[in-house]
Amino acid sequence: MAWFLVRRLGLLVLALFVASVIVFALLRLVPGDLAVVIAGTEVTPERLATIRAELGLDRPLLAQYFDWMGGVLTGDFGRSALTGSTVTSQLGEKLAVTAPLVISSTIVALAFAVPLGVYAAMRRNKADGVGLSAIGQLGIAVPQFLVAMILIALLAGSWGLPSQGFPRQGWDEFGRATRSLVLPTLTLAAAQGAILLRFVRSSTLDVLNQDYMRTARAKGLTRVEALFAHGLRNASIPVVSVVGVQLASLFAGIVVIESVFNLPGVGQMLLRDIGNRDFDKVQGTVLLISVVVLVIGFLVDVAQFLIDPRLRDGAR
Amino acid sequence: MSWVRATARSWSGRVGLVLMAVFLMTVVMSYIWVPYDPRRVGERWLGMSVDHWFGTDAAGKDLFSQVLVGARVSLFVAVASALIAGVVGVTLGVISAITPRVLGESLAYFIDVLIALPTLVLALVLVGLFKGSLVTVSLAIGVSSGVVLARILRAEVAGVLARDYILAAHASGTSTWRTVRRHVLPNIAPIVIVQVSLIAALAILAEAALSFLGVMSRSRPSWGQTLGELQPHVTLHPGAIVFPALFLVAATLGFNLLGDGLRDATDPRLRSGGRGAGGQPTATGVLPDTAVVSPLVAAPPTTTTIAGTDR
Numbered sequence: 001m002a003w004f005l006v007r008r009l010g011l012l013v014l015a016l017f018v019a020s021v022i023v024f025a026l027l028r029l030v031p032g033d034l035a036v037v038i039a040g041t042e043v044t045p046e047r048l049a050t051i052r053a054e055l056g057l058d059r060p061l062l063a064q065y066f067d068w069m070g071g072v073l074t075g076d077f078g079r080s081a082l083t084g085s086t087v088t089s090q091l092g093e094k095l096a097v098t099a100p101l102v103i104s105s106t107i108v109a110l111a112f113a114v115p116l117g118v119y120a121a122m123r124r125n126k127a128d129g130v131g132l133s134a135i136g137q138l139g140i141a142v143p144q145f146l147v148a149m150i151l152i153a154l155l156a157g158s159w160g161l162p163s164q165g166f167p168r169q170g171w172d173e174f175g176r177a178t179r180s181l182v183l184p185t186l187t188l189a190a191a192q193g194a195i196l197l198r199f200v201r202s203s204t205l206d207v208l209n210q211d212y213m214r215t216a217r218a219k220g221l222t223r224v225e226a227l228f229a230h231g232l233r234n235a236s237i238p239v240v241s242v243v244g245v246q247l248a249s250l251f252a253g254i255v256v257i258e259s260v261f262n263l264p265g266v267g268q269m270l271l272r273d274i275g276n277r278d279f280d281k282v283q284g285t286v287l288l289i290s291v292v293v294l295v296i297g298f299l300v301d302v303a304q305f306l307i308d309p310r311l312r313d314g315a316r
Numbered sequence: 317m318s319w320v321r322a323t324a325r326s327w328s329g330r331v332g333l334v335l336m337a338v339f340l341m342t343v344v345m346s347y348i349w350v351p352y353d354p355r356r357v358g359e360r361w362l363g364m365s366v367d368h369w370f371g372t373d374a375a376g377k378d379l380f381s382q383v384l385v386g387a388r389v390s391l392f393v394a395v396a397s398a399l400i401a402g403v404v405g406v407t408l409g410v411i412s413a414i415t416p417r418v419l420g421e422s423l424a425y426f427i428d429v430l431i432a433l434p435t436l437v438l439a440l441v442l443v444g445l446f447k448g449s450l451v452t453v454s455l456a457i458g459v460s461s462g463v464v465l466a467r468i469l470r471a472e473v474a475g476v477l478a479r480d481y482i483l484a485a486h487a488s489g490t491s492t493w494r495t496v497r498r499h500v501l502p503n504i505a506p507i508v509i510v511q512v513s514l515i516a517a518l519a520i521l522a523e524a525a526l527s528f529l530g531v532m533s534r535s536r537p538s539w540g541q542t543l544g545e546l547q548p549h550v551t552l553h554p555g556a557i558v559f560p561a562l563f564l565v566a567a568t569l570g571f572n573l574l575g576d577g578l579r580d581a582t583d584p585r586l587r588s589g590g591r592g593a594g595g596q597p598t599a600t601g602v603l604p605d606t607a608v609v610s611p612l613v614a615a616p617p618t619t620t621t622i623a624g625t626d627r
Contacts, residue, residue: 015429022438030445137328141569143521143540145528146561149547153554163551252436256525260547270437271529274444286441293434 004305012298019290020072024065027279034081037277055081068283077284082276087284090269097166098254098265101181105188106243106250113193114239117200118232121208122223124201133201139194144253148187148260155183164262184261188253192246196239203238207231237308244300251289322581329577335570342563343391346384354381354537361553370559373542374549379556382542383563389527389538390520390567393454397519398512400458405465406508410496412466413473427467435460439522440531448532453523461515468511469504476503506582510575517571524564539564 035051052058056067071078077087116132123129156163162180167173207213208231216226255267262268266285273281323329351369352358358376362368370379412423439456446452476482476499485495526532527540534541542560550557 011425011428011432014425015432018429019433022433023441026438026442027445137572138565138569141517141521141572142565143524143528143568145525145540145547146543146557146564149543149550149557149561153550153557156551249436251434252440252525255437255440256529259529270440271444271531274441274531277445282441282445286437289437290434294432297432 080281108189109192113196121204136197203235323577326580328573332573342387352378386539393523394516396454397457398516401462404462408466409469444531457519513575517568
């Protein structure tokens with residue numbers, strides 16, 4: 001256990017470090033720096049040099065990196081050089097939109113994908129089982145923005161749901177805020193759910209072919225009883241890890257979905273900052289997303305290690 | 317063409333091959349005949365007609381022409397990303413498996429670090445700031461998927477290297493390089509082909525999403541861009557999205573099903589199992605079942621029964 005934690009923690013720390021280096025390096029690779037953005041098109045080289053000096057852009061890259069990291073370690077992920085607002089101050093307000101979206105869509109996806117996936121596996125040679133599996137296959141091939149467009153076209157009018165924006169008062173207008181998140185949640189849940197459904201199905205099929213399932217049947221349990229008594233717990237192990245792994249792709253999906261539905265969340269903020277070439281803020285936001293993804297990945301691995309006794313024995 | 321016949325044996329492989337053929341024919345067609353310049357504006361929101369097969373969009377641009385020309389972008393991104401991923405994956409996977417213990421282990425550890433990163437978000441930033449060329453997208457998708465492929469291949473290569481005939485080859489003085497070329501590469505080729513086909517689908521989706529968001533260069537029409545321009549009007553003109561959407565889904569579905577079909581054709585263990593579940597798309601790409609669990613929580617042998625579950 002201790003060895004596993006040490007190794008996994010080491011991986012987490014190293015991954016955080018690599019993430020910070022990659023984010024920092026990516027933004028330095030981009031032609032034209034922040035000074036050029038601030039100065040505009042008609043500017044003398046001297047003025048540009050002054051701005052660079054003010055922003056600290058003329059200092060060695062290594063010094064800039066350590067400055068940034070020093071701030072990050074004390075909770076300062078940087079500030080926008082264009083508006084002056086800090087990454088962390090804006091994030092609270094943006095997360096009020098993004099976090100409910102992430103959580104509710106994950107819950108909806110799980111609520112549908114797990115029972116349907118198990119069902120599709122149980123009836124893999126029947127028409128409905130094959131049909132479900134085909135829907136899962138199709139769901140993976142359809143891009144999220146297309147799901148969003150189809151839902152808007154089909155449901156926004158008939159269900160009277162808003163397809164654009166979020167109330168300005170936020171959650172103070174609870175009813176409107178909730179309603180404006182329904183279609184985005186369904187879109188994200190559909191994309192996640194399709195992947196999960198396939199995963200639950202294949203994981204259940206693996207379990208159904210195990211020797212202990214045959215033993216359970218031989219003892220006189222029905223197929224369903226055997227699955228509930230012995231199968232599901234085993235089948236759930238890889239599914240737990242997929243939910244964790246999916247989180248990283250969920251953030252990419254958030255950018256798309258918030259853009260389609262015009263929601264003022266983290267994704268839309270990131271996209272806008274990229275458009276404005278607000279380098280420092282993009283750098284801070286992406287690092288913060290990476291931290292969240294990496295820490296959750298770490299927690300999922302630890303949880304799995306605790307759930308599955310085989311892993312504990314294997315790691316000795 | 318024996319692999320075509322083997323792939324066509326399964327249901328998914330058959331559909332995959334047909335969809336692939338349609339996709340390729342669309343691209344070929346776009347070089348032979350395109351009815352209009354896809355950027356030429358005309359009468360807005362025309363329905364399907366002899367003049368405009370798929371109708372026109374909000375600016376009056378011909379949708380059929382946009383679909384034809386847009387196919388080129390998707391094909392380019394799919395092929396380029398798949399090639400890059402294949403080269404990166406095979407190189408890293410083989411090297412990390414055959415190099416001495418410390419180096420190989422460190423390389424494997426580094427691969428794990430890269431896999432944990434939210435690569436799609438990084439790709440978005442990269443493409444957005446560089447004013448997305450197709451090469452940038454392909455590099456971002458190719459390298460990040462290639463790293464995932466490397467992790468899958470490392471385990472496979474290690475498995476091949478443990479076989480008796482490798483020991484025999486080694487004992488008779490065969491060089492490592494020759495062993496890799498003669499025995500390892502042919503053994504891992506089926507896995508590479510399957511994964512690369514799934515990566516191609518992922519690349520098409522990623523490029524479409526980026527074009528849809530408008531962060532890609534607008535110099536050439538692509539399916540994502542066409543759909544992005546239709547999006548604000550989707551409640552009033554839902555019919556216009558049908559054909560661009562169908563072509564986009566057909567291409568990604570085609571690559572996905574082709575991958576599944578190739579897997580069934582090359583992996584006899586799965587043929588009777590009726591699983592057909594295929595690779596599992598994840599954060600960074602497409603993983604087979606075994607690779608989803610973090611490698612640190614190494615996958616246990618599947619034959620082990622769990623103590624305490626069978627009372």
